[in-house]
Amino acid sequence: MKEIKNPKTLQREMERLRRSGRTLGFVPTMGALHEGHLSLVRRARRENDVVVVSLFVNPLQFGPKEDFSRYPRSLGEDRRALRQEKVDYLFRPLAPSFYLSGHQTFVEARELSRGLCGRFRPGHFRGVATVVTKLFNLVMPHRAYFGAKDYQQARIVQALVRDLNFNLEIKVLPTLRDRDGLALSSRNRYLSSRERKRALAIPRALAWARDEVRKGQRSLPSLKQGILRRLRASKVRIDYVEFVEPDDLTPVRGLKAPFLIAVAGWVGKTRLIDNAIMWP
């Protein structure tokens, strides 16, 4: 695995590979890798000649009071895991050479960034769209891989690729979960074992809702109340529980067509998100 820090060096190398006719698969990450990330890497490995992983804790997508400085970093382990998956390139830029002094160009997906996490993390998705645009221009991949746990992010990236005519394909892979059901997330490392037990209320509330829908429940207020009750019982401080269209993330009224339940909440000082698509 070749490690590159300099953006221009990476871009030249990618240009050379692309010209040689090799296909490039790309997995952007912020490190602190878990099996969710590695599932993306494995899929990229199967579908492309060359696999590039970026590791960059993007300051632009953190709010001033958010966890940028304490975001988990585990470079040694990440490196070992990526080597084991036979990754070809690890791109690990330093912030000052990535956002040059005087940086002022930003990318924004308007409607998709408004609701859900966008309401609670102003500027977050502008940070995401901007970093992803930059990374796509540097790596010039044929395919890029994202996890469905960050559903809103994945939709925004898909819109960005379509709207800005990026010459690549986005693949969104299913959320991976621990045995207890908790969605894999780098931020799970923040949780004490007690908090972790409380956090399980999130996947359990979603699983309960799925069961209810299966049994024929079609009342949005009942489902929502049931979820809220379960989260509150575990003292999850709720940012939102929303029922939305899977495509444009606008609120659904009825529960006839497939819909997404998206949840964000705090367990102690840790913000967790999860979601599930329901097929009534």
Add this chain to the structure above:
Amino acid sequence: MKEIKNPKTLQREMERLRRSGRTLGFVPTMGALHEGHLSLVRRARRENDVVVVSLFVNPLQFGPKEDFSRYPRSLGEDRRALRQEKVDYLFRPLAPSFYLSGHQTFVEARELSRGLCGRFRPGHFRGVATVVTKLFNLVMPHRAYFGAKDYQQARIVQALVRDLNFNLEIKVLPTLRDRDGLALSSRNRYLSSRERKRALAIPRALAWARDEVRKGQRSLPSLKQGILRRLRASKVRIDYVEFVEPDDLTPVRGLKAPFLIAVAGWVGKTRLIDNAIMWP
């Protein structure tokens, strides 16, 4: 000259050319071509294996009360001129296949878009940055050519390329002028012969300022008053006369280092812009 309307078709063709090792030069235009455009095309012809010109009157960069619908169109002549310059590809997308329904992703250069024309045409430079991003992703050129008449636009595109890591080089070529001194612009076609005479006050005021600076004039207020007086004498309705840093377009205080004088004003219903760099 091959004419392509479909964005995907163009992108596939460009990808093929790039992979074959050919260099691509790109000149984005809104048509109604004049010698200024053609000077860009000629330079692109000299510096690249393949020359691509786009012709698209971009609705996104026009305000609701601006001249989008009456913007001059002269496809037949444009085509002949481009053929004569041995252009290889004319990309001429239709708006609905260029901005797909539900388009919501926009690119914005913050500080550079604020002053000068940005103040008078809100949203204009977001439209420019967005269309340029899309065109760069579709054409994937090695070099792209812009005219210095639209100085603020050129600076924004340069910032965009740097900030978003586009793998290409921007070339900004000098403003061309008619014999009478008027900067070439597609919008000059709007001018009656009387209006055209009045419009000459703009280049003449800039030429006067240049002379003054040459003679040692270092008072900004005197220069500005002199320019304003000259424009008003010809009944140019002034949007702005600004003295700014050539790099970041912020107002200059003293006149020691090189500075840019940028002018925008109306002659009848026609908005004209011009600028000149001064070397004290």
